[in-house]
Every structure is written in structure tokens, then in C-alpha cells.
Amino acid sequence: MTPAREQLLALRQVTVSFQGFVAVDRLDLAVASGELRCLIGPNGAGKSTTLDLICGKSRTTSGEIAFRGAPIHALKEFRIARTGIGRKFQVPSVFRELTVRENLEIGCSRGPGVWRNLFRFSGGADTERLERLAVLVGLEDHLETQAAQLSHGQTQWLEIALILAQDPVLILMDEPTAGMTAHETSMTAALFNRLRGRHTLVVVEHDMGFVRDIAETISVMHQGRLLAQGTADEISQDAKVREAYLGSGGIGHA
């Protein structure tokens, strides 16, 4: 798609059906290395399902997903993660019974083996990196706080920090700003703009203001298919996109 940059992720004719309901229908999607791609679409368009398929949470019915040129759709979840794919879920999922520091330690998953981790203890080699990440997301004063006691926004930030600790090549973000205040949202946009280039991001988002702030290319999905693709301006002029969004009051409020 973008000949200047190497293609990192490619979905080819990907289809998934759940007991007859086709959630994703012959989807073709390509993301170049270093790109920040936004995935938008009305409710039920298959955006989250697409992320699920990439990270292995759901299995494709047919079609192929290739990452760095190799097919990944048949791999187990942890193997997909080890190829360099990280996922942030829509409902913030951190380890609520553990402290922020312990959460971040789990995020540092470069050496995922049982034996190796038997001989690793808190305060090891990851400490400095982990504390830098806590500063980055504003949780440096809460390292010993139990994650269950964080506010909703802080929990979102913690999960973003967990993904950064994992340091994947490709980051899949499902509604990262859901439940955030306007201020927190603009901080998230600033963070994403810093990640651009170092990581490749695929972001599912409803907040069009946020999408305009960060996206270079936007892919619009509708009823499991790719409806349109382009810059924010191209998308908002597109007749098919306007039609798909009519039911939900126009793209601005989607």
C-alpha cells in the first residue's frame, strides 16, 4: 500500500462467523511498519473483532493474517504475543489484586519462560525501565498502590503502560480514551504521537476529535467490511461513509 515503508501486518480475505453471524466479512487490511492507523466504524462494524482476530482471541473462519510476512492466525495467543503484538482491551484489564509495580513487572515479558522467571525477583534489571514508564503515565506516586484502588482513567493509563512495558512491535488499542476526561484524552493523543514511528499502532476509537489528532490513515469498517480508507478529510467527504453513519447521527458523534 505504501511502497516507501515495509508492510508489517496484512489481513487477506479474513472472515469470521459466530454461529452464522458474520462479524468480519472478507476483510483486506494492510498496515505499514511505523504507521498509526485508526479503525473506526459504527457499532457492530467488527472493529474489536478484527483486533481479536489479530491477537488470537478469536479464530478466523477463513482467510489469512500475516505479521512480518509470516502467517499468525493459527498460532496460540501467547505465541502471537511473542512475535511482537500487544493488545489493550476495551474494558481496562489490569491485575487488580496486584500493585502497580507488580503489574508493570508482569508487563515486562521479554523472558516469558517459567524457569528463567523462577530466578528473577522484584527489584531486578527491569526496575529502572519500569519506573520510567510509571513516570510517563503519571503513576510514579502509586507504584505500591493496589491496582483495584486506581481511578478509571488511571487504570486506562496503567494498561497502556503495561503494553509499553511489553514493548511490542505492533500495538492494538481498543478504545484507549474511553472514560477519560478531555485533559486525559489530549495527554493520550500526545503520547500516541510520541509512539508513532517507534511502534506500529492500530487504534479502534469512537472519539473523532482524538482520531483527527493522531491518525494519518483512517480505515472505516461497516458490517464487517472495509468501507473506505484515507485521511480524515477524505473520509469525512466520502458519501458511503456518511450513509453508513446516518443511523447514528453523523460521523462527528459516532
Added chain:
Amino acid sequence: MSGKISRQILLYGIVCLAILAVPLLVDNAFLLNKYARYLIFGMLAIALSLSWGYAGILNLGQAMTFGLGSYCMAMFLKLKTVPIHTGSDGLPDFMVWNNVTELPWIWVPFQSMPFALLAGMLVPALFAALLGWFMFGGRVAGVYAAIITLAAMVVVNLIIIDQQSYTGGFNGITDLAQFDILGLAFDAYSASTYYLVAVCLTVTLFVALVVSRSKTGLILQAVRDQEERVRFFGYDVALYKTFIFALSAAIAGLAGMLYTIVMEFASPTFLGVPLSLSIVIWVAVGGRQSLLGAMLGAMLVTGVQGALSETEAFLETWTLVMGGLFVLIVLFMPKGLAGAVEALLRRIPGGERKGDARPAARQGSKSQPHLGGAL
């Protein structure tokens, strides 16, 4: 953080020293034998705390691995008696009664002590690893996993009872030789056997502590919290769970071997449902997320049980009293006695409030000794 860990090591060390010091105060072989039994139950509780408290795997069949360890030791000690208790062919007595003419192949390697000692831990661990691999690889969790562990134990129990000519059946394996190693003899009714058990318990407790404090232990706690999420960081959750399940089984196997030495026999009741469910009760009472709590819970419950059942006033009603106490603890202390003690210590001024983010409070608590979180 490191202060908290050193306090924990200190507390664990003090408890172990106290346990090791008991024979200095008690000079009664019968009592020492009884206390050694309680220590072994403490080891079983540690084993279950690792799998249930840390990894969320409720193992209702913990006694299976305990029994397998116990039988490994009994087979070795039985063969040591040959030919004293046997007929002319050098066979264990119950085999002669069952018209077995040749030592079964499964018994042959148990003539070697190193093999028997290794087998006592590795056989249970392998059993558990195999079972765990099927369960966790197939994403069986929660209540279903608990039922499978219970069923597996019942199956092994039935096989042992059924294969009378190889296992002694209902009677188990009795009339054993005394265990001795490096010239030291371990009479079941002696301080030396108590020390053997106490040292094994101490080593077990600290190995379990290291595992629980390692990153592997942390990842297992995350699995308990949100199994699904851990996978997406690239951790092989099935492998982690299988590992802790097998480690727990190896500890239970060691406890089983010691139990054979202390009881001087092995019996199918060691793999029974009553014992297996008792372990769950001990750990629930002590606090499943605390190794020390679980261990002390086992000793406390079995100790009180022993005392009550020997007291004339409670001869008829002691099971009722125990049941009532258990219900009360589970209702009012969901984290067991250890959780209750920790909550109490945190209320004392200067005690660390878990999750307290105020820097002033944290600095204040650093200088003051407290045991919050050390259990």
C-alpha cells in the same frame, strides 16, 4: 519493599526455629510422633497454598500425590525387611499370601534407596504434570478442574485397593523396616524423626517462599486474577499452571514419604477423600494466600482436633465443634486467620496500609517495625 521481604524472612525463620526447638521442651516420644504428624500436615497445606492460593487451582485431590509419595517410601522400606517378614522367595509377605511368585517389575527399582527417594517426589510430580497438562492445555479451570482432581484421586485410590497382590490392597503396606540414611536411624517415636520432618518442613517453606516471591510466582498470581489477560503478554499460562501443580505435587509427595516413616505404614486412606478435603479446610482456615498462614492453619486445626477428640467432654461432639468453627472462620474471615491478623496489624498506628499512596505515610511507616504483609 525489600524491608517488607526481610521482615517476612525473619518471621518465617522465627517460626521454623520455634518448631525445631520443640524437642528441647518435650521429652515424650509419643507426643513428638504426634507433633511430627502435624508438621507433615503443615507441608501438605503449603503445597495446596501454592496451587490454590497463588495460582487459583483448587486441588481437591492433593491427597493423591501425598499417597503416591507415601507408597513409594513404603515399598522401599518393605523391601528392606525381606526376607525377615517373608517366605522363602524373598517377597513381601502380602505377595506371598496372594500367590505372587516373582517380585513385580514395578517393585524392583525400589530396592535402591536413591531411586525410592527420587520416585517419592518425581512420581507424584509426573502424575500431576500429566494431569495438569491435559487440564490446563485444554483450558479446564475453576470448579471443573477441582472435580477432575478429585476424580483422579478416587481412580488412583481404587486401583491401589484393587491391585491387592501388588499394593497390599485395603490393608496397605505394613510391617516396614526402619528408615535409616548415612548411618542415622529414624525411629518413628524419637526426636530424630521429629527433626527430620522439621528440617524438611523448613526447607519446603523457604523453597515455597522463594517461588512465591519470584517473577514466576507473580505471574501465577496474575493468572489467578485474570488468566485470559496474561496470555496476551506472551506467557504460556498452561505451562505456568502445570509447573506449580507439579511442584505442589512434589511437596505433597515428600510429605507422604515422611508420613510413612512417622506412621510406619502406608494405606489407601492416605489417598482418601476425607484427608483431601481436610487439607482444603486447613488452608482455608489458615489463609490460602499466605504460606505460613496455611501451614499454621493445618497444625492448629489438626492440633485442636486431636485435643478435642481426646477430651472427655467432647468425645461425642468434637466433629460438630470443628465444623462450627470452620463455618465461622470462612464466613467472617474470607482470607483466613492470616488475613485477619494482617488486617489487625494494619489498624495499629504505624502499620502499613496496603495501597496507601501518601508519601508521608509511607515514609512514616518505614522507620517503624510492623508485620503487615509479612505473613
